[in-house]
Amino acid sequence: MSTRAAVADARLVVVKVGSSSLTTAEGGLDPARLDDLVDAIAGRRAAGSQVVLVSSGAIAAGLAPLGIARRPRDLATQQAAASVGQIVLGHAYVASFARHSLRVGQVLLTADDVVRRSHYRNAQRTLTRLLALGAVPVVNENDTVATDEIRFGDNDRLAALVAHLIGADALVLLSDVDALYDGDPRLGPARRITEVAGGSDVEGVRAGTSGASGLGTGGMASKLAAARLASAAGVPVLLAAATDAVNALGPAEVGTAFATAGRRLSSRRFWLAYAADSTGTLTLDDGAVAAVVRDRRSLLAAGITATTGDFVAGDVVELTDQSGNVIARGITNYDAPELPDLIGHQSHTLPTSRRREVIHADDLVPLAHH
Numbered sequence: 405m406s407t408r409a410a411v412a413d414a415r416l417v418v419v420k421v422g423s424s425s426l427t428t429a430e431g432g433l434d435p436a437r438l439d440d441l442v443d444a445i446a447g448r449r450a451a452g453s454q455v456v457l458v459s460s461g462a463i464a465a466g467l468a469p470l471g472i473a474r475r476p477r478d479l480a481t482q483q484a485a486a487s488v489g490q491i492v493l494g495h496a497y498v499a500s501f502a503r504h505s506l507r508v509g510q511v512l513l514t515a516d517d518v519v520r521r522s523h524y525r526n527a528q529r530t531l532t533r534l535l536a537l538g539a540v541p542v543v544n545e546n547d548t549v550a551t552d553e554i555r556f557g558d559n560d561r562l563a564a565l566v567a568h569l570i571g572a573d574a575l576v577l578l579s580d581v582d583a584l585y586d587g588d589p590r591l592g593p594a595r596r597i598t599e600v601a602g603g604s605d606v607e608g609v610r611a612g613t614s615g616a617s618g619l620g621t622g623g624m625a626s627k628l629a630a631a632r633l634a635s636a637a638g639v640p641v642l643l644a645a646a647t648d649a650v651n652a653l654g655p656a657e658v659g660t661a662f663a664t665a666g667r668r669l670s671s672r673r674f675w676l677a678y679a680a681d682s683t684g685t686l687t688l689d690d691g692a693v694a695a696v697v698r699d700r701r702s703l704l705a706a707g708i709t710a711t712t713g714d715f716v717a718g719d720v721v722e723l724t725d726q727s728g729n730v731i732a733r734g735i736t737n738y739d740a741p742e743l744p745d746l747i748g749h750q751s752h753t754l755p756t757s758r759r760r761e762v763i764h765a766d767d768l769v770p771l772a773h774h
């Protein structure tokens with residue numbers, strides 16, 4: 405099935421909308437744009453799909469009520485604005501979805517809630533039950549309590565993680581631009597990219613890190629990273645304009661479609677590959693890179709040339725090649741201080757208590773460079 409057909413046929417869709425697509429030029433929430441989005445989602449629901457909406461806009465919606473002219477830079481004021489704005493936003497969705505007799509459920513998450521394995525089943529269960537009860541979950545980052553350490557940073561990433569968490573069949577990223585281009589179309593002529601089948605299709609793409617409105621975060625770079633994260637984890641992605649939501653959620657061919665790379669990862673392997681924080685790095689020689697990535701073998705001390713970080717056994721670490729590219733992630737069997745004496749040595753030359761592989765193949769996930 406083509407990527408576009410997979411998105412069009414998806415039974416469970418995560419739709420993410422950015423701040424810039426919900427606000428007026430002056431910065432307040434735009435009820436007409438919000439209604440248009442809700443109409444498109446209600447249409448998809450009526451056609452038989454379930455939809456989870458990941459909506460930004462809390463900070464933007466809180467600025468005018470607090471008399472703040474532009475997006476604040478400091479975290480405390482952002483959090484205060486989000487606190488005021490999230491209620492405004494939630495209320496706007498309740499009223500707008502009510503026009504279609506649809507109920508909404510607000511789900512505010514921190515990175516910990518979907519990244520820590522002990523927590524994510526909770527989020528999974530709530531979202532699944534909301535859907536079973538016929539409600540539309542409206543998800544945002546829990547900005548008021550998310551400190552820098554536990555922030556997703558941007559809702560594109562949150563949406564990609566949620567899409568995998570709930571086993572969505574597709575992720576639709578709606579923005580103020582109608583597709584991915586090879587450069588920022590605001591800055592000059594740029595070529596539109598309609599299909600991304602693999603990494604070579606986005607090689608050389610310049611994706612800006614800030615949006616036009618100054619209200620969102622991350623710009624196209626965070627969208628591209630999220631699209632690649634979801635597609636690498638087995639969820640097809642469509643990036644399109646929020647003003648074209650009806651077509652993006654319907655059969656029309658709009659935007660940029662990102663094909664999946666292979667099978668869907670299990671929750672545990674997805675967590676290992678993308679969600680968990682890593683606390684260190686192991687640098688591998690070429691032979692070890694091939695053993696881990698191509699042959700899917702365990703990582704032995706002999707193939708490691710250097711380590712950084714302050715990790716302990718059981719932590720997630722990144723594996724890089726000699727050029728510093730991250731090629732895999734895995735759970736280490738050793739504490740960082742134990743490794744300098746072991747690396748570069750063949751197992752049979754080490755004391756018996758030190759012959760265990762550094763990372764077992766079952767605890768290793770090669771990262772797709774597609």
Ligand SMILES: Nc1ncnc2c1ncn2[C@@H]1O[C@H](COP(=O)(O)OP(=O)(O)O)[C@@H](O)[C@H]1O
Nearest residue numbers: 422423424579585587588611612615620623624
């Ligand atoms: N390569 C690119 N292709 C498309 N848009 C790009 C690219 N690089 C930068 N951009 C800009 O990114 C913006 C979208 O980011 P942003 O406003 O943060 O979105 P949102 O608020 O929807 O999350 C677009 O308005 C576009 O001008």
Ligand SMILES: N[C@@H](CCC(=O)OP(=O)(O)O)C(=O)O
Nearest residue numbers: 423460461462463559620621
């Ligand atoms: N959680 C923040 C949004 C952060 C964010 O990623 O914004 P955007 O780039 O507009 O999707 C808010 O609701 O204001």
